[in-house]
Amino acid sequence: MGRGRNPGLGEPRGGRGCRGGRALAGVINSPRAPAAPSRTPGELSCADPAVPMACPLEQALALMVTTFHKYSGKEGDKYKLSKAELKELLNKELPVFGSKQMDEAEFKRLMNDLDHNKDSEVDFKEYVCFLACITMGFNEFFRDDPSKQHRRK
Template identity: 75%
Template sequence: MRRGRNRGLGAAGSARGLGAARAVPPLPGYKCAPCPAAASRALGSRSALSRLAMACPLEQAMAIMVTTFHKYSAKEGDKFKLSKAELKELLNKELPVFGSKQMDEAEFKRLMNDLDHNKDSEVDFKEYVCFLACITMGFNEFFKDDPSKHQRRK
């Protein structure tokens, strides 16, 4: 079975930033999991721990993104959404470059407003994944623009 890529970010979000999620068709001739249900089926019935132990690095990274979200979202209120306090704690502990030590309350409010597309004062999983996708694109730009990062080892 060949693995392929989706163009753009697919269900994770728009390549233009924190825009609404949109389905992106796979490239012709490639098989992929185009939706969460298909991805769940692809994981099979093995326990998450045994599957993660045997997973490739990218699969491990996705599992960490999901488990990190639920580690913080389950602390108060809706267990499938991050409250402002939960988001702040997640940023401080898991992404310290975005933590409260790096941004004041006004900047945090702007970030929360940008992330919270449906304006329910909480960040759901889709909004969280869009945020991570945007941060990842920023990291990609950083490494792409740095000539010292382009040299490959032989």
């Protein structure tokens, strides 16, 4: 990556690649993403650049980033997840994929699939690809059976 680039995000530091960048930066730097207030039609929305709070999708993106860094900084390279850090993240943040439900061979296969550059660690890009795959699986699950979706009425 070139100098002045934000590792893993592909966006220059201080760049204007995202209209909601300031709101997202505020969420990322806060200990917990604020909840979006409920609005009625006609009120300001997240699409309005004058709204300083982060939208739910921005909050979700910030949570993905902060979750990665919560676990990646515990040992070794602070920008990568070791095997132990990945196991802890899965157990605490994605228990459906947690290593307690996987035997060691299954976890080894998962780690091998995630570790595209074969450095025995999972970097941010590999982590995001994993989350994207999980998200696609959830989409397929809910698309095939709409009764499983929790919709507001």
